[in-house]
Each structure stands twice: as C-alpha cells, then as structure tokens.
Amino acid sequence: TxxxxxxxxxxxxxxxxxxxxxxxxxxxxxxxxxxxxxxxxxxxxxxxxxxxxxxxxxxxxxxxxxxxxxxxAMNKPMVLLILVYLVILVTMVYGPIAAMLVEMFPTRIRYTSMSLPYHIGNGWFGGLLPTTAFAMVAATGDIFYGLWYPVVIAAATFVIGMLFIKETKDVDIYAND
Known part of the structure; x- marks a missing residue:
C-alpha cells in the first residue's frame, strides 16, 4: 500500500x-x-x-x-451523517437549478441549452475534481491544498452567476418561438 x-x-x-x-x-x-x-x-x-x-x-x-x-480513530457514524447531509444539499440545489434552466432558454433549444451547461459543470468540473485535487496535493505536499480547487470553482461560479445570469421570474416558458 x-x-x-x-x-x-x-x-x-x-x-x-x-x-x-x-x-x-x-x-x-x-x-x-x-x-x-x-x-x-x-x-x-x-x-x-x-x-x-x-x-x-x-x-x-x-x-x-x-x-x-x-x-x-475514524468516527464512522459522523462520516455517514456528513455524507447524507451533503446528498440532501445537492438534492435541494438541483430543483431550483432545473427550474432556472427551463426559464433561461427558449423552447426550441431548451433541452440542449439545459443539458450542455449542466453536464459540463458536473462532468468536467466535478468529474475532474479528484484528479485535479490530487495533482495539487502531489505538487505541493500539503494534503489540504487540493481543497482550493472546489473553493475557487465555487467562487468563480458565484461571480459569473451574479454578473451574467438574468432574472427569470416572469419568463413565459410556454412561448412559441
């Protein structure tokens, strides 16, 4: 090992x-x-x-x-509780994301427009998280240095979202294009 x-x-x-x-x-x-x-x-x-x-x-x-x-020395019940909590957070976030993506795009391109950014975000940024974090740890020797990857991605997502995502409250999702 x-x-x-x-x-x-x-x-x-x-x-x-x-x-x-x-x-x-x-x-x-x-x-x-x-x-x-x-x-x-x-x-x-x-x-x-x-x-x-x-x-x-x-x-x-x-x-x-x-x-x-x-x-x-590992507190296995606490690890399980933390994982369940994280899954609950993910499920709480997915509902509003799906609704927002439906409102952001016209019906003729909605499916592709919803699917592409969602899967790029989850697939590329989320899927490469272990590899990128491990490479950062290997490069520095600091076991906690890899945590900067999700922190930076989350911060960039917040800034980009605040600057470029428009309000979708009164958008007619059934509009014919």
Missing part, C-alpha cells in the same frame, strides 16, 4: 538526484529500470524501489510522523 507523509517540494540543482529529507536524515531516491518487456520494473529495480520505500517509512516512523490512516 501507499503511505502519505507530509512534504514540501524544494528545487534541487538541475540533473541532480531527487532527495527526501526527513528530520536530519536525507534519503536519495531511486530510478527503476523497466525489464525487456517494457511493462514492469526489473527484479533488481523492484528490490531497490521496495528498499527505498521501506527506508522512507521507517525514517518517518522514527521521526514520529504518521504514515498510515488509523481506521479505528
């Missing part, structure tokens, strides 16, 4: 081997060579990579860092 150890990226000299510094100990990284089939690491490289991982985990443990989540 993979472990998470908090880290910070520091640029090294160009062409130098990457190092991991935990406390006062520095561990040089390894480069694995693929075997002849080019689909997996060679046996020697695999041993070298495993030894490197073990060295990093052992050093982190010795430094007092947490390297694995403690499932026994």
């Amino acid at each position: 993979q472990n998470y150890i908090p880290y910070t990226n520091v640029n090294g000299a160009p062409g130098s081997v990457a190092n991991i510094k935990l406390g006062d100990k520095e561990i040089a990284s390894v480069t694995g060579a693929l075997n002849d089939k080019r689909d997996a690491f060679s046996a020697d490289s695999k041993k070298e990579i495993d030894a490197f991982r073990k060295s990093v985990v052992d050093t982190a443990k010795a430094a007092g860092l947490t390297v694995k989540a403690d499932n026994a």
Whole structure:
C-alpha cells in the first residue's frame, strides 16, 4: 500500500538526484529500470524501489510522523451523517437549478441549452475534481491544498452567476418561438 507523509517540494540543482529529507536524515531516491518487456520494473529495480520505500517509512516512523490512516480513530457514524447531509444539499440545489434552466432558454433549444451547461459543470468540473485535487496535493505536499480547487470553482461560479445570469421570474416558458 501507499503511505502519505507530509512534504514540501524544494528545487534541487538541475540533473541532480531527487532527495527526501526527513528530520536530519536525507534519503536519495531511486530510478527503476523497466525489464525487456517494457511493462514492469526489473527484479533488481523492484528490490531497490521496495528498499527505498521501506527506508522512507521507517525514517518517518522514527521521526514520529504518521504514515498510515488509523481506521479505528475514524468516527464512522459522523462520516455517514456528513455524507447524507451533503446528498440532501445537492438534492435541494438541483430543483431550483432545473427550474432556472427551463426559464433561461427558449423552447426550441431548451433541452440542449439545459443539458450542455449542466453536464459540463458536473462532468468536467466535478468529474475532474479528484484528479485535479490530487495533482495539487502531489505538487505541493500539503494534503489540504487540493481543497482550493472546489473553493475557487465555487467562487468563480458565484461571480459569473451574479454578473451574467438574468432574472427569470416572469419568463413565459410556454412561448412559441
């Protein structure tokens, strides 16, 4: 399994081997060579990579860092309650969004006009959230840095909505175009 150890990226000299510094100990990284089939690491490289991982985990443990989540410490009923609450929030938002999208577009293009922005928003921005957040965490080493992605998207959505979405209160949704 993979472990998470908090880290910070520091640029090294160009062409130098990457190092991991935990406390006062520095561990040089390894480069694995693929075997002849080019689909997996060679046996020697695999041993070298495993030894490197073990060295990093052992050093982190010795430094007092947490390297694995403690499932026994997780409050499972609270996690379930939070997830149910989030689902309720999503269902509360969907009704008004659907009504607003119906009022925003003329009947001849309504279906496409409703579907396209809704699915781009949910599919692209929501679907890529885990990948983007993980990349942000990997780039910075801060496990909480990936939370900026949904915060920035929500803020941009709010600003764009306030500036460009018109009031639809008295729009005749049955109008013939």
